[in-house]
Amino acid sequence: MARWIESWLPGSPVGPAPEPGGYPGQRFGLPETGHYSVAGLGRRIGGVCIDWALAYLLVLLVAGADAIGTPDFSWGVLGAWFVITALMVSVFGMTPGHIALGMRVARTDMAQYVGVPRALLRTALIALVLPPFLRDPDGRGWQDRASTTIVVRVVRG
Template structure:
């Protein structure tokens, strides 16, 4: 049965005829079951974003110091901004973030275009930064941020 959100969210998990296809993750996009090119699992994706977040924290601390503007709240926003820029720019240009590179992942468009592009990368990163859209996932393991931007995270090794 198709979920109510499938009717308006791009990159819907509904297969032909409105129901899920029922195969392995990423099958509806022509991805293999395992190995390079397969849809990435939640653990690797979580590890990649953790690496990116820690890298953003390190960069923010180096440039802003451990106590920017005198409050912890400002450091949090500085870290988020550095993470956002690091993630959006590297995803738009290369299709990967430093954390994804370390864990053998990359972002791919489901229409097989080579580049993710700036608008998709900005929207994807903004939704990822809100956390909840990334936790609500479909049968292919894609969060709302991937569905809204018609992307999928795949393994490179």
């Protein structure tokens, strides 16, 4: 039986739960390990931290060191992070943090591009902080479920 949230949250497969002993991403046809397997939470948090640090540095370069600690500086960092994340995910499917840690955002229907509306929704929900920690058995937070995306590993080699 589907949980109550699956009845209204887009991108939530309603139907049989993952098989016991299954692995994250199995219901989407993703491999258990290696290229295109589901990225872990630690790797995802690391990617957001890298993107946040990049946004911080960009705002620091524009506003100067005197602005550190002011509300305008904090909002500027959030705005820069939002633009970097939404733009890069919508066009390339990955942010600088994703690139550094070998990840990308993929649509669950495996279409090539995430697109602007999905990227904006996904980024807005990440900015709320809590949705990424409310995860399903496939490791997708509410931001991924609402935008019908999943973060996968990209193994170079």
